Amino acid sequence: MRVDAVVVGSGAGGGVAAAVLAQAGKQVLVLERGRDVTYEEIGRDHLRNHRIARHPHRAGTDLEGNPRVFVDVAGRERLVRAHEPGFHGNPTLVGGGTRLYGAQAWRFLPADFAMASTYGVPAGSSLADWPIGYDDLAPFYERAEWEIGVCGDHVASSRHWPRAKPYPMPPLPEGLQARALRQGAAALGWDVLPVPLLINSVPYAGRDGCTRCGHCVGFACPADAKNGSHNTVLRRALATGRARLLPEAVAERVECDPAGRVTGVRWVDRSGARHVVEAEVVICAAGAIETARLLQNSPTRREPYGLGNNHDQVGRHLQGHTYAWALGEMPEPVHDGLGPGVSLATLDFAHQNDGVVGGAMLADEFTVLPIAFWARNLPPDLPRWGLDNKRYMRENYRRVMRVGGPVQEIPSPDARARLDRHVRDRWGIPVARLSGTTHPETLRTAAHLAGRARAWLHASGARRTWTEPAHLALHAGQHQSGTCRMGDDERASVVDRWGRVHGHDNLYVMDASVHVTNGALNPVLTIMALAFRAAERLCADW
Amino acid sequence: MAADLTASQSATLRAVVDTVVPADDDPGGVEAGVLRYLAGQFRGDLAGLLAYYGAGLDAIDAEAREVYGAGFALLRPGRREALLKAVEAGDTHTPWPFDAATFVSTVVGHVMEGFYGDPGNGGNRDAVSWRMIRFEVRD
Numbered sequence: 001m002r003v004d005a006v007v008v009g010s011g012a013g014g015g016v017a018a019a020v021l022a023q024a025g026k027q028v029l030v031l032e033r034g035r036d037v038t039y040e041e042i043g044r045d046h047l048r049n050h051r052i053a054r055h056p057h058r059a060g061t062d063l064e065g066n067p068r069v070f071v072d073v074a075g076r077e078r079l080v081r082a083h084e085p086g087f088h089g090n091p092t093l094v095g096g097g098t099r100l101y102g103a104q105a106w107r108f109l110p111a112d113f114a115m116a117s118t119y120g121v122p123a124g125s126s127l128a129d130w131p132i133g134y135d136d137l138a139p140f141y142e143r144a145e146w147e148i149g150v151c152g153d154h155v156a157s158s159r160h161w162p163r164a165k166p167y168p169m170p171p172l173p174e175g176l177q178a179r180a181l182r183q184g185a186a187a188l189g190w191d192v193l194p195v196p197l198l199i200n201s202v203p204y205a206g207r208d209g210c211t212r213c214g215h216c217v218g219f220a221c222p223a224d225a226k227n228g229s230h231n232t233v234l235r236r237a238l239a240t241g242r243a244r245l246l247p248e249a250v251a252e253r254v255e256c257d258p259a260g261r262v263t264g265v266r267w268v269d270r271s272g273a274r275h276v277v278e279a280e281v282v283i284c285a286a287g288a289i290e291t292a293r294l295l296q297n298s299p300t301r302r303e304p305y306g307l308g309n310n311h312d313q314v315g316r317h318l319q320g321h322t323y324a325w326a327l328g329e330m331p332e333p334v335h336d337g338l339g340p341g342v343s344l345a346t347l348d349f350a351h352q353n354d355g356v357v358g359g360a361m362l363a364d365e366f367t368v369l370p371i372a373f374w375a376r377n378l379p380p381d382l383p384r385w386g387l388d389n390k391r392y393m394r395e396n397y398r399r400v401m402r403v404g405g406p407v408q409e410i411p412s413p414d415a416r417a418r419l420d421r422h423v424r425d426r427w428g429i430p431v432a433r434l435s436g437t438t439h440p441e442t443l444r445t446a447a448h449l450a451g452r453a454r455a456w457l458h459a460s461g462a463r464r465t466w467t468e469p470a471h472l473a474l475h476a477g478q479h480q481s482g483t484c485r486m487g488d489d490e491r492a493s494v495v496d497r498w499g500r501v502h503g504h505d506n507l508y509v510m511d512a513s514v515h516v517t518n519g520a521l522n523p524v525l526t527i528m529a530l531a532f533r534a535a536e537r538l539c540a541d542w
Numbered sequence: 543m544a545a546d547l548t549a550s551q552s553a554t555l556r557a558v559v560d561t562v563v564p565a566d567d568d569p570g571g572v573e574a575g576v577l578r579y580l581a582g583q584f585r586g587d588l589a590g591l592l593a594y595y596g597a598g599l600d601a602i603d604a605e606a607r608e609v610y611g612a613g614f615a616l617l618r619p620g621r622r623e624a625l626l627k628a629v630e631a632g633d634t635h636t637p638w639p640f641d642a643a644t645f646v647s648t649v650v651g652h653v654m655e656g657f658y659g660d661p662g663n664g665g666n667r668d669a670v671s672w673r674m675i676r677f678e679v680r681d
Contacts, residue, residue, distance in 0.1 A: 046660040055587040213680045222681055337678045370658040370677050375651075385562040385650045386623055393658075394568065397675035 011096020014285030015229025020535035034093035051218030065426025071435035098228025102217035106521035152196030184460025216340035320475035324449030325404025328462030333398035481512035499534035579656030579665025
């Protein structure tokens with residue numbers, strides 16, 4: 001088979017890349033290692049989903065034959081399966097994480113692109129500025145908001161970002177959580193804004209509005225009102241007739257000619273048979289761990305440690321988000337059962353916190369499933385079982401509220417995704433070996449933000465609040481990023497400012513791997529915007 | 543009743559389930575279908591833990607006999623709770639084949655899954671725990 005472009009991965013970045021290329025007249029093949037699962041197959045199983053992986057989950061990496069090796073903080077290594085701690089999985093299905101995500105649609109803040117020059121570089125970290133800034137990305141954020149579909153409050157958001165155009169949809173109506181938090185923020189003099197969401201608050205682009213079902217993050221949408229790759233850009237790519245999507249197709253290596261020029265992708269079908277698709281351009285969009293694995297598993301004589309890896313950068317700076325949070329017991333019920341739950345945020349502590357580097361957006365929580373509430377939301381002094389535990393659940397399930405947010409991680413070059421030398425997956429491909437942690441400086445920021453979260457809950461009426469300190473750990477499951485960072489210096493980065501792998505004119509990365517830092521906010525809209533920008537440029541230069 | 547446990551182990555499990563989630567104005571774990579949940583899990587995702595459960599339940603029963611002179615299922619609720627708390631704290635009086643505290647926390651986690659999880663998993667009969675805490679499901 002021969003196509004113009006192969007896109008590896010059908011998630012947030014791959015879907016956008018496929019659409020832009022197919023709409024520009026290119027023949028595109030999308031290889032997706034996950035299955036094309038139905039809403040019913042994903043289901044509403046409270047014990048098997050990407051939010052609560054108490055057992056092997058129903059949408060994602062197959063349990064058997066796709067392990068990883070995880071090296072913990074103490075240096076102990078173990079083999080981990082997809083739902084086990086340490087695997088650091090992203091949902092693996094057509095649409096990737098966008099099928100199941102909470103769909104928070106944040107733009108990164110202008111300061112998020114300039115962490116090193118704003119704060120200095122903590123010793124031992126690889127904190128760096130992006131080679132591009134907010135203004136470079138703003139038109140593509142706007143395009144993502146309109147082409148994929150975001151609801152939000154343009155006026156409130158305009159206090160934090162220069163914005164040329166409103167959101168295509170108004171925010172969802174606020175519920176009890178937001179009402180309480182608005183009062184608390186007013187008492188504290190804090191600015192708040194509705195959380196923008198890639199969810200139809202009203203019918204949009206031919207699909208219905210949100211039914212407020214409460215099974216949002218971790219699940220597929222029963223109303224098809226959650227906007228992801230699968231129901232927007234991928235669908236548009238396929239509608240051109242020039243794109244083809246192959247589920248259960250595992251990219252094994254990027255193929256090169258003897259001179260080291262990329263010529264296509266070798267992939268494995270569900271029966272284990274190998275195929276090679278030849279292409280003018282190869283776009284890696286498999287997520288920060290799998291993209292790094294694919295490049296590393298594609299050595300040539302010119303690049304013996306994998307494509308783009310002559311300076312030992314591929315797979316380093318692996319990061320995600322450390323979460324800072326607090327829980328508060330409110331005097332009145334704040335759980336109104338109306339999904340998605342997350343509704344009101346403050347950005348007052350995303351930057352410019354005295355004495356710490358960076359910060360985080362803080363917001364309320366998605367509707368908490370009862371088993372998750374039992375596992376994570378109970379006060380630390382409450383017995384874990386017995387009558388007191390049952391009484392607390394009964395009296396306070398609707399009163400306990402979490403405020404928290406993604407702390408911008410200070411990257412470490414020692415947080416890595418490598419190929420394991422011994423373990424191979426079911427198709428004989430070396431598996432990812434994950435090691436390292438975020439930089440310790442991240443924990444100081446998280447502690448500061450947890451204090452802000454408690455203050456907000458107290459000001460909102462909480463009778464008592466509690467939190468737990470964040471631990472030094474790797475956070476590279478959801479929000480995984482950083483392994484092919486963008487930069488002008490090829491000795492310290494993997495791709496250029498257009499997502500093109502240094503030293504190659506036809507090999508691109510269009511996923512969160514290219515993030516130099518991962519923002520004080522959820523990253524998916526940035527992945528989409530970067531993919532629009534890179535793919536548009538690729539087509540213009542073709 | 544959980545498949546493939548002995549009668550004695552099943553009786554101990556039943557007593558443990560109602561100790562972890564006791565009945566009050568709302569149903570306890572057994573009435574809410576936690577045993578049915580566990581039986582289903584032992585044929586599925588927890589199949590590999592059946593032997594672990596059997597050995598742990600035997601060890602809890604042996605603790606009860608050592609401390610109170612009667613099997614766990616025959617103890618009154620206050621003693622069941624005290625004994626399970628002691629085992630959870632690692633305060634054991636008989637030999638255990640594995641870490642006792644880990645066993646208790648594992649069982650507690652599974653019981654709570656059966657009680658608070660979705661009825662589609664075989665427990666939480668008629669969504670009784672969801673009605674208790676007022677978690678409502680919409681389509």
